[in-house]
Amino acid sequence: MSVEPNPGIVALSPYVGGDATLAADDALTLVRMMSNENPYGCSEAVKHAFRDMSSHFEVYPSSSHGPLRQAIGEVHGLSPDRIVCGNGSDNLIHMIAQAYLQPGDEVLYTKHGFLVYPIATQASGGVPIPVEETADFHPDFHALLKSVTPKTKIVFLANPNNPTGTYTSYADLLAFREKLRSDILLVVDSAYAEYVEAADYDAGVRLADAFDNVVMIRTFSKAYGLAGLRLGWGYAAPDIVQTLEKTREPFNLNIVAQVCGEVAVRDQAFVTLSRQNNTRVRTWLAGELEKRGYSVVPSEANFLLWHVGPGAKEMYDHLCHHSVYIRRVKAYHLPDHLRITIGTQAQCQRFLDVLSLKKQ
Ligand SMILES: Cc1ncc(COP(=O)(O)O)c(C=O)c1O
Incomplete structure (x- = not known):
């Protein structure tokens, strides 16, 4: 006879986070915009x-x-x-x-x-x-x-x-x-x-x-x-x-x-700086995506929910292939969307450059 966990635990699908092994060591080539972390580090x-x-x-x-x-x-x-x-x-x-x-x-x-x-x-x-x-x-x-x-x-x-x-x-x-x-x-x-x-x-x-x-x-x-x-x-x-x-x-x-x-x-000065940078880059990135014909959900946070359409998985794979990591949100019942954490302006520019390499 095996030891049975409580029924709620048996039915659980564990939370799958962004891959922490995609560390910042590789910062020159790797863009980490998948876990809503602060791209400016800490105070x-x-x-x-x-x-x-x-x-x-x-x-x-x-x-x-x-x-x-x-x-x-x-x-x-x-x-x-x-x-x-x-x-x-x-x-x-x-x-x-x-x-x-x-x-x-x-x-x-x-x-x-x-x-x-x-x-x-x-x-x-x-x-x-x-x-x-x-x-x-x-x-x-x-x-x-x-x-x-x-x-x-x-x-x-x-x-x-x-x-x-x-x-x-x-x-x-x-x-x-x-x-x-x-x-x-x-x-x-x-x-x-x-x-x-x-x-x-x-x-x-x-x-x-x-x-x-x-x-x-x-x-x-x-x-x-x-x-x-x-x-x-x-x-x-x-x-x-x-x-x-x-x-x-x-x-x-x-x-x-x-x-x-x-x-x-x-150190609330650091928090203020993080907020100001986030708002500036988020507004710019949303505008750039809209210029390219995409829609994003208006956001007050440090990420954007991006409507890609049925090709969301393909887009995600394309970005990963070029070391730009954002987040799939299929587990949130949003298979046609991807979530982009607002990185630095340079990281977001890299994301846009890789996006433009994608053949329609
Ligand atoms: C809405 C919300 N609540 C809570 C958390 C958990 O944050 P933490 O456990 O790192 O404090 C997150 C993390 O992404 C979140 O998005």
């Missing part, structure tokens, strides 16, 4: 902090993340007691699912929503329910509300969403929360918040302040350029934070991530 202050770190790796890291939560709180004007840190925001998504789901509980997310939501849901015995979006790739709040059943427990919404790049205004999110049953947890995943320029956007702080059934989650993997360190944080009402603290592994953040995260969050 110089973080690099210094890393070099200056004592090498006492025999000592356990802080399990309370006190100085890091303090720094995040100071920079964002939030109480550190309402902050919980994760080994990447993926870790927080799993912690939320583990803490709140019982077998059979339903979890709503948008059809083209981030793939870790259904994975974390199933791993905790929940039932993921993808909900259709509007034709322009926004959450369809009417459809989401119609999909609510007595078993609904969590709604995951990425804002902006990956891989569409679309965002929801604070007013629309507020209206949705008000109509949603109060025993349903709304998770606002703002992994790309630092890139957003739209004036009517709120990353989730206002909503988490106004409701005790909202969690905002954030990451250092994108605008901070620290994907390799694995660091995310959440902000919610004290009850939720205390619940998540119960499921959190005590040493889920290593020493390097904690020290570097603290320095990174205090």
Whole structure:
């Protein structure tokens, strides 16, 4: 007789990320625009902090993340007691699912929503329910509300969403929360918040302040350029934070991530520069693709969802063949699209040059 894993795990298809072995060592020839990483690296202050770190790796890291939560709180004007840190925001998504789901509980997310939501849901015995979006790739709040059943427990919404790049205004999110049953947890995943320029956007702080059934989650993997360190944080009402603290592994953040995260969050000049560069290059690249007859979905994030058509796989192969790596989004039910992370202007120019080599 074999040992059976829980049924949710048996049914899971594991998340497949961009290939990390396509490292930047080959930077001259290789264009890495597939994982929504920061093409400008990270803050110089973080690099210094890393070099200056004592090498006492025999000592356990802080399990309370006190100085890091303090720094995040100071920079964002939030109480550190309402902050919980994760080994990447993926870790927080799993912690939320583990803490709140019982077998059979339903979890709503948008059809083209981030793939870790259904994975974390199933791993905790929940039932993921993808909900259709509007034709322009926004959450369809009417459809989401119609999909609510007595078993609904969590709604995951990425804002902006990956891989569409679309965002929801604070007013629309507020209206949705008000109509949603109060025993349903709304998770606002703002992994790309630092890139957003739209004036009517709120990353989730206002909503988490106004409701005790909202969690905002954030990451250092994108605008901070620290994907390799694995660091995310959440902000919610004290009850939720205390619940998540119960499921959190005590040493889920290593020493390097904690020290570097603290320095990174205090260097908002780096984040501003990343946002400005991203907006400039994204606007230019979208224009260049449109000049070539393609459409892209308007994006507030550090990537563009590019409509290629039935030849998307062939286009992807052509780009890979020339060492330009972007992302297929077939797993997101978007077989005719490709997702392009906004690289530096030079990387995006290389992408366009390779694109023009493609025979129609
Ligand atoms: C919407 C969204 N949420 C969360 C994550 C996870 O980020 P991390 O675990 O690196 O913090 C990603 C990563 O791509 C994402 O796109």
